[in-house]
Amino acid sequence: MNYKEKLKHPVFKVTRDIITEENLESYVIGGYVRDLLLDRPSKDIDIVVVGSGLDLAEKVAKKLRVKKVSRFKSFGTAHFVYKDLDIEFVGARKESYNRDSRKPIVEDGTLEEDQQRRDFTINALALSLHADNFGELIDPFDGLVDLEKGIIRTPLDPETTYSDDPLRMLRAIRFATQLDFKIENKSLNAIKENAERLSIISAERIVDELNKIILSNSPSRGFKLLNATNLLQQFFPEMVNLGGIETINGHSHKDNFYHTLEVLDNISEHTDNLWLRWAAIMHDIAKPPTKRYNKKTGWTFHGHEDLGAKMVPKIFRRMKLPMDAKMKYVQKLVRLHLRPIALVKGDVTDSAIRRLLNEAGDDIDDLMLLCNADITSKNDFKVKRYRNNFKRVEEKLRTVEEKDNVRNFQPPIDGKIIMDTFGIEPCSEIGTIKKSIKEAILEGQIKNDYDEAFEMMLKLGADLGLKR
Known part of the structure; x- marks a missing residue:
């Protein structure tokens, strides 16, 4: 199968001319090819050459009149930016691993060996850049079939693939979430078996993949997979602890894990703000330690908003999330997330509105978005009533703010x-x-x-x- 019509960018034509003249093998490979075939936008191009990636990068950059090329000799890679694209060149290589590290021992290799080391078949697809077969698809692992069927599968035995580099387990779930693909059963079972191997991965790497899952269109899908494979337990046990339903004397509480995911999906329909999505994840995080049962009132979670706000910096610090204004923002929304709901339930006084405006400040709109997303009752009548009451609160917020100007205010007397x-x-x-x-x-x-x-x-x- 030939896709030369899709390779119109100047970098491909320049690379073609150079490698054809020098009789080299070179291919565009990985995520760019995957996204090209899925008609998804991509700004990262990986070009592999059987030979020196550093030399080819320099020659292509010179032809394109790119002045700055970043060279990483120890990795055998070179990188430059051309117009709107990040372009990386690497020599074809094969890899082997030590059990206590995800950093491979690298040797020069063939294209096939390079494709074998890739994480998934859909990321092992390559298009030739040589003039003789320009645009021809090289697909030794039936990645194109997996792409068409929507399957995440490893080129080699998944036990080996995931044990060698456990970060690939998170990447499998990330791609399944972003692309709405299914992870094949053999691969899914291998992830469960190797979940504890995630311990050799840095918190920064883990949270980078997690944030990509959170920013997907339906992040709940990723969290369900993380939970089902025991990966979530490795780095976010507080969220795992939200799961489960307890019943006493016929009184049951909702499963707060699945409620949280519903809130996350709800808010994701309205915002791409990563930290607002994190606030949705964290809003009920303290429900397990505050859960109490009372014969008269049933289950209560008194003070979970305040304890949750105290838990935010501890969780952020452990997961290597930013300990700056972003953390403070999430903490504030967690602490205040019940306030608008309390206003909905009772009479909306100007005093209560002023206090909420003053405490929430410029984040009031995000807080209201979070609270709207938090309405997840199965009772449609109840949801409709709550949403109508919320509109009253929002109108009152606008009226009071216009009249009293108390958002972020300091007293006029200092x-x-x-x-x-x-x-x-x-x-x-x-x-x-x-x-x-x-x-x-x-x-x-x-x-x-x-x-x-x-x-x-x-x-x-x-x-x-x-x-x-």
Whole structure:
């Protein structure tokens, strides 16, 4: 089968001319070929040459007038960027592994040996770049059939493939999730058998694959596979612990693992924000340790939002997720995720709205998105009622914000004004006055206005025995 019509990019034509003139073998291989055949966009091109990838990269770059080529001699690879594409050249190689490392021992090899070392048959597809057979598909493992049937399968025995490089287990699930493919049973069983081998993989590598699963169209599919193969237990036991249903005296609680996945899928329909998706994953993470049973009320999870917020930095640190504003953002949404729902259940007071706006700040819209996604009842009437009530809360949020301007607000009276007015040095009374003014604004006792706040400051100062 020939696909030369699909190889129109200048890098392929330049490579063709050079290797044909020098009588070399070279192929475009891997993910770019897979995506080309699936009509998916791809900006990463891997070109393998039976010979020196470094030399070929330099020659192709020179023809394309690319000035900067990154060379990695120890890996036998070279890389450059041309227009909108990342292009990597590597010499064909064969690999062998030590059991305690995923880093292979590399030797020069043939194209077939290079294809054997690939993780999956759909990633072992190669297209020739030589003029004599330009665009011809080299497919020794029936990757094209797997591509058409939607199957993830390893070129060699999956036990060997996954044991050699356990990261491939996560990649199998990532590709199955992104492409909506099925992992063949033999491969799936091998992943279960080798799950504990994930211990030799760094947290950074694991979370990189996990984030790609989370950013897929239906991330729940990936998490179900991670859970079923015991991989999730290796790096995210807190999420595994959400699973299961307990029943006492006829009272059952929902399976919070599958509820979380439903919330994740719900929110993924509306946002590509990775950290908002992480907030969906983490929103009920503290339900297992806060679960209690009461004969009158049934199952409760009191305080799971506060404990969950405390768990966020610990989990982020262990999984090597960023410990910066992104973590704080997830932590905030976990802590506040019940607040809008509480407003839906009761009377929506301006005071409660002001407090929510002030605490959520610029993340209020994301918080409301999370809370909407959290409505997962099987009762359609209940869901409809909740969503209608949510619209009331959202309208009230807009009205109060336009009127009172309390999102991220600081009281109009600061410490310097208080000190200058009463002629005092820094002291606890300043904090007391500022806090009282802020509370008064949030309660609607005074407007978020300098003059009203100044008058209140004078009164509070007098009550505290301060003189102008």
